[in-house]
Amino acid sequence: MTAVLTAGECVAPLARVSGSDLRVPLVQGGDRTYVNFDCAASAPALSQVTDRIEALLPTYSSVHRGAGYASRVSTDCYEKARESVARFVGAGDEQVVVFTRNTTDSLNLLAGCVPGSTVVLDIEHHANLLPWKNSRVVRAADTLAETVRLLVAELCSRPSALLAVTGASNVTGEVLPIAALAEVAHRCGARILVDAAQLAPHRRIDLEAWGVDYLAFSGHKLYAPFGAGVLVGRRDWLDDAEPYLAGGGAVRNVTVESAQWVSAPAPEWASAPARHEAGTPNVLGAAALAAACDALSDLDFDRVAEHEAVLRSRILDGLESVDGLEFLRLWSDAPDTVGIVTFTIDGFEPGEIAAYLSAEHGIGVRDGRFCAHPLLERLGRPDGAVRVSLGLGSCSEDVDRLVDAVRTLVGGNRTWIYAKEGGQWNPVPERRFLLDAQR
C-alpha cells in the first residue's frame, strides 16, 4: 500500500488499484496515463481483491452441494464472505447477509418483502425510487434540516413500513444523517433501508450503532468488480416473504404437488439467506466483495475520508473561478460530502465536456443525468451535468490535469472539433483506436 498524504501539496494514491498505469490514446496523437474519475459508476479492483481471486481460482468449484475438496473450500469461502460483510457493516445478530448481483437487485429483493408502504425522497437514484410498489415520494427541501422535518411529517401522517433513503447522493456526494433518520423512522413506527451504493466505499458503516434495519450496496463500486452485491437486514421480513427467485437452494423439500403451488400449498422454502439466493451462487463475486470489505477496514476510513477531502477541495479550489462553471449541491447544511464533484459550464453541453476530457486529455468522467432524473430536474439541470468521482487510486496529479484541462476548454484552446451524433458527443474525426480487450 502506498503512503497516504505526502509532504507539501502532493497527494498520493491511498491504495493500489488495477489500471493505475493504463495508457490511453489521445485524439491528437500519442498517449497518456488514464485518469479514472468515474469511480462512483464502477471502481477499479483493489490489488487485495485481484490477489484473492487469483488465489481462489484453483479451488473454484460448486458451492453447497459438492462433497469434493475444492467444493468444500469454495463453500467455506462463500459463507466466510458473509462474515466479512457483516463485520464491515457492523451488522447485529438478527441481521442476515444475502448475496445479490448489485444494489438494484438488493432493493428489488427487499421491495418484495416490505409489508406496507415505503417513503422515499425525490433525490434518489432510480434504483431506490422505482422498485417500491407502494411508495410516497417526499420532495427534498433546500436544507437538510427541513428535509428531515418533511420526512418526519410524511412518515407519521400515515402508517409507513419503510423509509428508504440513500447514504450519499450519487449526484452531489452529500451524505445524509443516517442515525438521525433511523431514529425518526423508528419513532414513526417504520423501519429504515439505506442505499449505501455511494456511502460504503467512502465511510465506515455501523448498522447496530446507527439503528439501521436494512442496507444494500454493490461490489463493483467497492473496488470488487466481480458481479456481486449485498442486502443486509433483519431476518423477519425476509423469512416471511416469497423467495426472490424460486429454484434450487431456496427450498428445503419439493414434491410434485408443491411444485404446482399456485393451486396447492407452497413448497417448504428455506429461511434467509438461502431463501433469496436460488441457483448457483456467485462465489468469486462474494469472495471479491468480502476481500474489498476486509481491505477497506484495514485501510481505515478516517484515512479514506481525509484523502478524498483533500483532493475534493483541490478540485473545488481549482475550478471555482472558471467562467460559467457551477457546482451542483442540494443542501447548504450538509455536514459531509464524499469524493464527488458535479458541475455544469455555461455554453458547453455536459457530453461535450466529457468527450473533450477523454479525447484530448485521457480523463474519464461521467456526464448525463446519473439515473436520478427527478433530482437533475429539481436542480435545474434537466439536460444533465458532468460528474467527477474520486477513488482510492486518485492523486493530486490527476486533479491538476483535470483543472488544467477544464481551464483550457473554457479559455477557448481545445484543439479538436466535437459533434453530437445520435445523442452522443464525439471528436471529429475520431482518431483513437480501442484497445483490444482480447489481448
Ligand code: PMP
Ligand atoms: N444507488 C445509488 C446511489 C447508485 O449510485 C447506484 C449506481 N449508480 C445504484 C443505486 C445502483 O447500483 P447498481 O447499478 O450497482 O445496482
